[in-house]
Amino acid sequence: MDTSFWILQLLNALQLSMLLFLLSVGLTVIFGLMHFVNLAHGALYAFGAYVAATIAASMGYWVGLFIAPLAVAVLGLVLYQFLIKSMRSSGPMAQVLVTFGLIFALLDITRIIWGDLALALDVPEILSGRIDFFGVEYPAYRYFVMFVGLTALVLLNLVLNKTQIGAMIRAGVDNDKMAACLGINVERLFFSVFCVGCALAGLAGAVAAPLLSVVPEMGLEILIPTLIVIVIGGLGSLKGAIAGSLIYGFVQTFGSVFAPQFASVVIYLLLAFILVTKPAGLFPAKGG
Amino acid sequence: MKKTAMISALTAGILSASMANAEPTKIGVLLPFSGVYAALGKEIDAGFALGMEEFGAGLDIEYVREDSEADPGKSVAKARKLVLQDKVDVMTGLVSSAVAGALRDFVHGAKVPLLITNAGDNSVTGDKCSPYISRFSFSNGQINRPMGTWMAQNGIKKVYTLAPDYTAGREMIEGFTGTFEAAGGEIVGGEYTPFRKTKDFGPYLAKAKASGADAVYSFYAGGEAIAFVKQYDSFGLGEGMPLYGSGFLTSPLYVNAEGDAAVGVTTVLHYAPTIDNELNKAFVQKFQSMNDGRSPSEFAVAGYDAAQALALAIKGGATDRASIAQAISKVSFSGPRGMVSIDAKTNNIVQPLYVYETVKNGDKLTQKVVAQLPSEQDPAGNCSL
Numbered sequence: 001m002d003t004s005f006w007i008l009q010l011l012n013a014l015q016l017s018m019l020l021f022l023l024s025v026g027l028t029v030i031f032g033l034m035h036f037v038n039l040a041h042g043a044l045y046a047f048g049a050y051v052a053a054t055i056a057a058s059m060g061y062w063v064g065l066f067i068a069p070l071a072v073a074v075l076g077l078v079l080y081q082f083l084i085k086s087m088r089s090s091g092p093m094a095q096v097l098v099t100f101g102l103i104f105a106l107l108d109i110t111r112i113i114w115g116d117l118a119l120a121l122d123v124p125e126i127l128s129g130r131i132d133f134f135g136v137e138y139p140a141y142r143y144f145v146m147f148v149g150l151t152a153l154v155l156l157n158l159v160l161n162k163t164q165i166g167a168m169i170r171a172g173v174d175n176d177k178m179a180a181c182l183g184i185n186v187e188r189l190f191f192s193v194f195c196v197g198c199a200l201a202g203l204a205g206a207v208a209a210p211l212l213s214v215v216p217e218m219g220l221e222i223l224i225p226t227l228i229v230i231v232i233g234g235l236g237s238l239k240g241a242i243a244g245s246l247i248y249g250f251v252q253t254f255g256s257v258f259a260p261q262f263a264s265v266v267i268y269l270l271l272a273f274i275l276v277t278k279p280a281g282l283f284p285a286k287g288g
Numbered sequence: 289m290k291k292t293a294m295i296s297a298l299t300a301g302i303l304s305a306s307m308a309n310a311e312p313t314k315i316g317v318l319l320p321f322s323g324v325y326a327a328l329g330k331e332i333d334a335g336f337a338l339g340m341e342e343f344g345a346g347l348d349i350e351y352v353r354e355d356s357e358a359d360p361g362k363s364v365a366k367a368r369k370l371v372l373q374d375k376v377d378v379m380t381g382l383v384s385s386a387v388a389g390a391l392r393d394f395v396h397g398a399k400v401p402l403l404i405t406n407a408g409d410n411s412v413t414g415d416k417c418s419p420y421i422s423r424f425s426f427s428n429g430q431i432n433r434p435m436g437t438w439m440a441q442n443g444i445k446k447v448y449t450l451a452p453d454y455t456a457g458r459e460m461i462e463g464f465t466g467t468f469e470a471a472g473g474e475i476v477g478g479e480y481t482p483f484r485k486t487k488d489f490g491p492y493l494a495k496a497k498a499s500g501a502d503a504v505y506s507f508y509a510g511g512e513a514i515a516f517v518k519q520y521d522s523f524g525l526g527e528g529m530p531l532y533g534s535g536f537l538t539s540p541l542y543v544n545a546e547g548d549a550a551v552g553v554t555t556v557l558h559y560a561p562t563i564d565n566e567l568n569k570a571f572v573q574k575f576q577s578m579n580d581g582r583s584p585s586e587f588a589v590a591g592y593d594a595a596q597a598l599a600l601a602i603k604g605g606a607t608d609r610a611s612i613a614q615a616i617s618k619v620s621f622s623g624p625r626g627m628v629s630i631d632a633k634t635n636n637i638v639q640p641l642y643v644y645e646t647v648k649n650g651d652k653l654t655q656k657v658v659a660q661l662p663s664e665q666d667p668a669g670n671c672s673l
Binding site: 002005008009011012015016019108111115116117118119120121122123128130137138139141142210211212213214215216217218221222225252253254256257260261263264 | 322323324326327330453479480481482484485487488490491492494495497498510511512513514515518519522523524541542544545546547548
């Protein structure tokens with residue numbers, strides 16, 4: 001177990017964190033701005049992966065990566081118009097139940113469209129090799145995952161904190177009635193935020209697909225880690241999503257190095273500890 | 289008076305006998321048609337249907353299909369329905385070992401023959417065997433034990449093992465390590481990864497790499513297998529440390545989703561679609577024509593052979609639950625995977641095993657059979673039938 005081993009594990013932890021960040025950021029953005037718990041997020045992620053795999057099969061990986069977020073955003077648009085909009089004011093319990101049901105509906109729709117067999121999605125040629133980093137060979141695609149995660153973080157941060165739209169969103173979060181009085185169309189704002197959140201889920205699906213496997217139950221399996229990330233980090237904040245992802249990624253990776261027999265328990269212990277000491281998570285959103 | 293009573297008793301007897309003949313043999317098929325094992329359930333069902341069509345032609349058979357959802361609780365309810373309400377004569381199916389474990393006592397108590405088509409838990413035909421439960425797929429230990437000896441004989445000295453942390457994972461790995469060490473091999477390390485919770489195998493692969501092993505031996509199935517094989521390849525581990533394992537790692541059912549990452553992986557299993565015998569060729573051809581050109585997998589062959597065994601039993605005169613159970617325990621025939629029989633000591637299948645390498649043939653992935661290992665009986669343990 002020399003230095004290269006530890007560098008490798010460090011990269012593994014970073015890579016897993018970034019993947020989780022991509023997954024959880026859409027969920028946390030929707031929650032933070034709309035106070036809407038969208039448990040179907042995992043199903044949207046699976047849908048993104050399926051779209052990416054289908055398109056990549058005929059038009060190549062990059063087209064798939066581009067189309068998948070758009071397709072999932074369109075699906076989000078449909079869901080919003082027909083379901084979410086009328087659920088906006090109906091309280092968290094009803095929202096959780098509806099979106100939980102949506103998971104299974106979407107899961108079966110995925111089955112009906114694509115069948116039960118796993119789909120193939122290979123890493124694109126240009127990213128299929130390995131990159132040497134201080135004598136440690138690490139898969140290029142995993143660097144790409146980190147890059148996409150970081151880019152999403154930087155862009156979202158810029159939009160939310162430095163642009164006028166960001167200011168409007170923040171105003172809507174702090175006090176939506178006052179924001180509406182000031183002439184901001186809060187409904188439309190939230191609607192576009194919801195679509196962006198869905199698109200992020202689709203992007204995560206497309207990015208994760210070549211690394212993991214494209215099977216119908218993938219959305220269900222990813223839901224728990226995603227929820228853990230945003231509960232640890234604090235619901236609704238960008239800072240919380242990145243902090244939660246890093247904590248999960250590092251605990252999971254180094255947990256499986258030092259105490260493999262406890263690998264699946266450590267993260268739950270941490271979750272329990274955080275819920276006891278800081279019930280709102282590490283960096284909860286200020287608004288609301 | 290006495291005479292009429294006798295005559296009426298006789299006619300009643302004749303009537304009931306002819307009624308029994310007129311009544312079809314009811315087969316309850318209990319497979320996961322939804323849930324995580326849906327692909328496997330459908331594959332087994334396709335194999336079973338093909339087998340019945342071929343060997344059961346002319347037999348009076350009625351199916352009752354139920355979705356187990358691979359859920360032990362729901363499966364018990366469905367099995368009760370099949371046995372008590374539908375009054376099936378025989379049951380077949382089961383993918384998950386957890387379901388097999390949950391059903392065992394009920395099936396044993398109800399005295400309904402059950403032909404298992406996947407669930408590989410050793411105890412089903414070991415310590416908790418039953419004269420009513422037979423298995424046409426494999427036991428976890430059975431498929432891995434001969435591979436330990438074979439790998440040691442082929443010059444592999446140090447092995448690192450990886451498998452998911454649940455019963456099947458442990459039984460598969462223990463089956464392998466026992467014979468591998470007995471043949472002079474050394475296990476330099478190993479890890480059981482959290483079952484269905486591990487998305488990123490990176491941390492474990494880094495450990496395997498640092499272990500200095502000649503090869504990695506592993507068992508994963510389904511989505512986990514796809515992710516594992518792809519990630520193993522992406523780290524470039526295959527170059528210095530080839531990947532071996534039980535054949536579920538590169539099952540023909542989902543090997544295409546693994547793509548080129550699966551090339552060069554050598555695995556052992558009771559079936560590969562490229563086994564060279566006439567019966568298998570015919571089976572593969574028929575299966576392909578019914579399934580859009582897709583080759584059958586080890587799951588399909590288990591269903592197919594279970595159907596053949598059941599058809600043989602019914603043709604041999606077995607009509608009710610008891611006689612079917614008895615006939616199944618004695619069955620033996622040649623099938624796509626070679627000569628198979630049911631072990632009278634445990635009711636588990638006895639079958640040859642095949643070591644195969646996944647290779648690329650043009651654009652397609654296929655299985656190159658490297659060696660055939662002799663069939664072996666499982667240790668009976670505390671089982672007495």
